[in-house]
Amino acid sequence: MMRADAVRNRRLLMDAAAAEFAENGMDVSITRIATRAGIGKGTVFRHFDTKEQLLAEIFSDRLEELVTAGLRLAESDDPAGALFEFMTIGTEIQARDRSFCQAAAALSRSESAVHTSRERLADVAETLVANAQRAGAIRDDITGLDIVLLLSAASQAVLSISEDAPGLWRRYLAMVFDGLRTRSAHPLPVPAPTRAQFTG
Amino acid sequence: MMRADAVRNRRLLMDAAAAEFAENGMDVSITRIATRAGIGKGTVFRHFDTKEQLLAEIFSDRLEELVTAGLRLAESDDPAGALFEFMTIGTEIQARDRSFCQAAAALSRSESAVHTSRERLADVAETLVANAQRAGAIRDDITGLDIVLLLSAASQAVLSISEDAPGLWRRYLAMVFDGLRTRSAHPLPVPAPTRAQFTG
DNA sequence: GGACAACCGGACCGCTCGGTCATGTTCTGA
DNA sequence: TCAGAACATGACCGAGCGGTCCGGTTGTCC
Numbered sequence: 001m002m003r004a005d006a007v008r009n010r011r012l013l014m015d016a017a018a019a020e021f022a023e024n025g026m027d028v029s030i031t032r033i034a035t036r037a038g039i040g041k042g043t044v045f046r047h048f049d050t051k052e053q054l055l056a057e058i059f060s061d062r063l064e065e066l067v068t069a070g071l072r073l074a075e076s077d078d079p080a081g082a083l084f085e086f087m088t089i090g091t092e093i094q095a096r097d098r099s100f101c102q103a104a105a106a107l108s109r110s111e112s113a114v115h116t117s118r119e120r121l122a123d124v125a126e127t128l129v130a131n132a133q134r135a136g137a138i139r140d141d142i143t144g145l146d147i148v149l150l151l152s153a154a155s156q157a158v159l160s161i162s163e164d165a166p167g168l169w170r171r172y173l174a175m176v177f178d179g180l181r182t183r184s185a186h187p188l189p190v191p192a193p194t195r196a197q198f199t200g
Numbered sequence: 201m202m203r204a205d206a207v208r209n210r211r212l213l214m215d216a217a218a219a220e221f222a223e224n225g226m227d228v229s230i231t232r233i234a235t236r237a238g239i240g241k242g243t244v245f246r247h248f249d250t251k252e253q254l255l256a257e258i259f260s261d262r263l264e265e266l267v268t269a270g271l272r273l274a275e276s277d278d279p280a281g282a283l284f285e286f287m288t289i290g291t292e293i294q295a296r297d298r299s300f301c302q303a304a305a306a307l308s309r310s311e312s313a314v315h316t317s318r319e320r321l322a323d324v325a326e327t328l329v330a331n332a333q334r335a336g337a338i339r340d341d342i343t344g345l346d347i348v349l350l351l352s353a354a355s356q357a358v359l360s361i362s363e364d365a366p367g368l369w370r371r372y373l374a375m376v377f378d379g380l381r382t383r384s385a386h387p388l389p390v391p392a393p394t395r396a397q398f399t400g
Numbered sequence: 401g402g403a404c405a406a407c408c409g410g411a412c413c414g415c416t417c418g419g420t421c422a423t424g425t426t427c428t429g430a
Numbered sequence: 431t432c433a434g435a436a437c438a439t440g441a442c443c444g445a446g447c448g449g450t451c452c453g454g455t456t457g458t459c460c
Binding site: 101104105108142146149150151152153154156157158159160161164165167168170171172174175176177178179180181183184185186188189190191192193197198200 | 301304305308342346349350351352353354356357358359360361364365367368370371372374375376377378379380381383384385386388389390391392393397398400
């Protein structure tokens with residue numbers, strides 16, 4: 001059982017780290033995070049052996065947040081709308097968090113918590129896609145992994161001007177989604193990625 | 201007039217820096233670049249006052265490469281095909297170069313050479329879009345700036361698995377392009393970015 | 401061929417980073 | 431209430447960074 005002050009400090013730390021990572025990317029220093037949390041630097045390393053572990057925990061939380069939303073949307077009776085909202089939520093998370101994409105590239109292979117969250121995300125995306133395809137709204141030649149990868153497309157497109165144009169990602173997400181519709185479909189030049197490629 | 205050895209070393213330096221930045225992103229150390237070029241670290245700072253300047257020069261070269269291709273394609277008699285090839289070239293450059301997107305976000309405002317190259321890129325994209333729209337192939341509610349921003353979408357989408365799946369970006373570029381076609385058009389929720397937002 | 405400017409190189413500087421550790425403090429259970 | 435375990439802290443460490451500088455080297459021009 002953790003002591004009460006340890007629980008409180010861990011909470012402060014997680015919040016501060018999440019905020020710093022979101023605002024400034026995953027290269028913010030531990031010192032800065034500790035200061036923002038109002039705790040000492042050493043305390044950070046009491047809760048997490050390494051900076052990478054801290055980042056992984058936060059990143060994995062974000063992924064689970066999206067998984068949860070996806071599971072709820074999978075029950076919707078408007079499959080196309082559900083898929084679109086899933087993509088909206090996922091893109092918004094990334095648009096708000098500068099560390100998200102960096103974290104995805106940096107530690108998807110090393111941290112097992114992240115690994116399983118990514119699997120769960122792929123699963124729920126697969127369900128949402130299958131539902132939308134069954135309803136005839138979405139082209140048949142795309143997969144759940146396609147959707148997961150496309151989650152970063154719109155937010156990254158606007159990354160260089162995101163401060164001056166918040167919300168612009170919605171414009172490109174709409175364009176991307178237009179490309180996913182059944183009647184937009186043209187043959188794709190490359191097969192979908194395999195689960196093994198995604199998993200790493 | 202530069203001395204012959206200085207010219208040769210500058211060439212070696214540029215090539216090595218471009219390769220390192222492309223392979224490892226813009227955070228590679230000057231020491232590493234110098235070693236790869238087979239020159240001393242001090243020599244790097246003889247040619248460029250700061251690391252940022254070196255990065256800017258290379259980044260701006262890449263942009264001009266794309267501008268040149270765009271100008272050629274603007275003369276094509278297949279406007280839709282020209283736009284698609286423009287996007288293909290731009291996306292491929294980014295897919296091959298890990299520093300590209302970082303550089304775009306980091307120094308588009310500070311370095312004037314980059315600034316003007318970005319303007320030229322926006323101009324040529326505007327022309328290509330206008331041509332394709334006049335031909336009726338591309339939806340009317342998008343702009344050249346949209347295209348420039350979308351250049352990063354596909355390459356960034358696959359960034360986390362790009363080593364395991366080279367060329368996968370072509371799949372998502374095709375999807376994005378499908379979303380740009382006239383008959384895919386659904387109303388967009390957000391207006392296009394202004395030139396001022398893009399310029400910074 | 402010689403003089404001199406241009407150029408090269410790597411030891412060096414100040415700084416920041418992630419991570420450690422000894423010391424002092426605070427909570428908790430009996 | 432109090433012993434002792436759990437926890438917090440910030441000075442400290444080695445490594446690596448961008449950038450500087452000066453003694454030695456090399457190309458160039460008369």
